[in-house]
Amino acid sequence: xxxxxxxxxxxxxxxxxxxxxxxxxxxxxxxxxxxxxxxxxxxxxxxxxxxxxxxxxxxxxxxxxxxxxxxxxxxxxxxxxxxxxxxxxxxxxxxxxxxxxxxxxxxxxxxxxxxxxxxxxxxxxxxxxxxxxxxxxxxxxxxxxxxxx
Amino acid sequence: xxxxxxxxxxxxxxxxxxxxxxxxxxxxxxxxxxxxxxxxxxxxxxxxxxxxxxxxxxxxxxxxxxxxxxxxxxxxxxxxxxxxxxxxxxxxxxxxxxxxxxxxxxxxxxxxxxxxxxxxxxxxxxxxxxxxxxxxxxxxxxxxxxxxx
Numbered sequence: 546x547x548x549x550x551x552x553x554x555x556x557x558x559x560x561x562x563x564x565x566x567x568x569x570x571x572x573x574x575x576x577x578x579x580x581x582x583x584x585x586x587x588x589x590x591x592x593x594x595x596x597x598x599x600x601x602x603x604x605x606x607x608x609x610x611x612x613x614x615x616x617x618x619x620x621x622x623x624x625x626x627x628x629x630x631x632x633x634x635x636x637x638x639x640x641x642x643x644x645x646x647x648x649x650x651x652x653x654x655x656x657x658x659x660x661x662x663x664x665x666x667x668x669x670x671x672x673x674x675x676x677x678x679x680x681x682x683x684x685x686x687x688x689x690x691x692x693x694x
Numbered sequence: 695x696x697x698x699x700x701x702x703x704x705x706x707x708x709x710x711x712x713x714x715x716x717x718x719x720x721x722x723x724x725x726x727x728x729x730x731x732x733x734x735x736x737x738x739x740x741x742x743x744x745x746x747x748x749x750x751x752x753x754x755x756x757x758x759x760x761x762x763x764x765x766x767x768x769x770x771x772x773x774x775x776x777x778x779x780x781x782x783x784x785x786x787x788x789x790x791x792x793x794x795x796x797x798x799x800x801x802x803x804x805x806x807x808x809x810x811x812x813x814x815x816x817x818x819x820x821x822x823x824x825x826x827x828x829x830x831x832x833x834x835x836x837x838x839x840x841x842x843x
């Protein structure tokens with residue numbers, strides 16, 4: 546069975562082929578089973594359709610409840626503040642991400658959401674897993690956009 | 695025609711009847727036309743289904759694009775960090791909210807999202823519109839929950 550981060554990379558690469566910023570996310574159940582996989586779908590017409598939001602929604606639909614206690618979210622890029630807060634609302638136990646995002650990240654950068662006193666649920670965070678691969682994927686995508694314009 | 699905040703209150707009251715925290719949101723187009731109305735749907739099984747997120751998604755679907763330049767979002771409660779960031783991602787021009795939320799708000803409380811240096815789009819913000827009505831609605835809802843438990 547592929548590693549969860551590799552599944553997230555596959556979703557990121559598929560997103561890139563659709564013209565979406567290449568980010569992919571996976572939600573794992575408490576037993577490590579894959580509950581949901583998603584890639585970015587913003588350009589398809591939904592400003593909230595980051596990979597993490599789509600994966601959280603799909604996992605919640607699968608479990609039939611809005612809170613995903615004991616679940617893990619694996620994503621190829623440091624979540625933005627929207628997604629970091631959604632991960633907290635969903636009671637995700639553990640967040641694993643690949644590349645750090647100094648410009649748009651909200652976990653280890655910007656507002657550092659889980660360090661805010663008003664944050665009611667803080668997941669365990671592991672950042673930098675296969676970071677170089679994720680950075681390369683993003684660089685290639687944005688270099689392609691610049692070449693087109 | 696009812697005022698946008700009154701439409702948002704109707705959606706909040708409908709949410710309350712479904713057992714959801716009573717918050718309602720409306721997105722208005724650049725011409726002031728109502729593009730989308732939504733109430734909270736979290737307990738129905740989606741941790742990201744705050745009224746604002748649902749209204750943004752519906753408005754984007756209606757316009758067929760993810761960025762809602764020139765649009766306004768009207769909501770009965772100060773948005774949380776997830777929704778505040780989503781409002782920024784969606785390029786909403788103006789945010790109007792009723793009650794302030796010192797515990798969960800992310801606009802004038804907590805991380806104050808639009809004052810973060812990494813925030814790339816800052817809407818105009820008007821808070822406190824019909825705040826007492828929204829506070830009363832929330833108080834009644836939570837008092838009802840306590841009476842049940």
